[in-house]
Amino acid sequence: MRQQATAAGGIALALDYVPVLFHLLFMAVSIDTLGKAIRHHMFVVATCRRCERQARFLASDLGGVYGHGRDPRSLPFRCTVCDSRDCRVTLMEPPFDRTPETIVWRPVKIRG
Numbered sequence: 001m002r003q004q005a006t007a008a009g010g011i012a013l014a015l016d017y018v019p020v021l022f023h024l025l026f027m028a029v030s031i032d033t034l035g036k037a038i039r040h041h042m043f044v045v046a047t048c049r050r051c052e053r054q055a056r057f058l059a060s061d062l063g064g065v066y067g068h069g070r071d072p073r074s075l076p077f078r079c080t081v082c083d084s085r086d087c088r089v090t091l092m093e094p095p096f097d098r099t100p101e102t103i104v105w106r107p108v109k110i111r112g
C-alpha cells in the first residue's frame with residue numbers, strides 16, 4: 001500500500017505541500033536576497049493566493065533581471081490567469097530538478 005500517491009490527483013496535492021515543506025526547512029538559513037538564493041541554487045516559487053497557480057523561477061534568472069540584492073519576496077509577481085498580484089513567494093532547493101513535469105518560467109518585463 002505504499003504507492004497510493006501515484007494517481008494524478010495525488011501528484012497535484014503533493015505539489016501543494018512541497019513549497020511549504022521546503023520553506024520550513026530553509027527558515028534556518030535566512031535567504032533575504034536573490035544573491036543568497038543563487039548561491040544555494042534555489043528556485044523562487046510564486047503561488048497565486050486567489051487561484052493557487054504556481055510558477056517557479058530560477059533565482060539566477062531573477063537575479064539577472066532585478067539584481068542580486070533584491071529580496072525575492074518583494075518581486076512584482078503577477079498571476080497570468082486571474083491577473084492578481086497577490087502572490088505568496090517561497091524559496092526551495094531543487095531536489096526535483098530531474099522531474100520532467102517541472103516548468104520553470106523566465107522573468108519577462110511587461111511594459112505599462
Ligand SMILES: [Zn+2]
Pocket residue numbers: 048049050051052053079080081082083084
Ligand atoms: Zn491566479
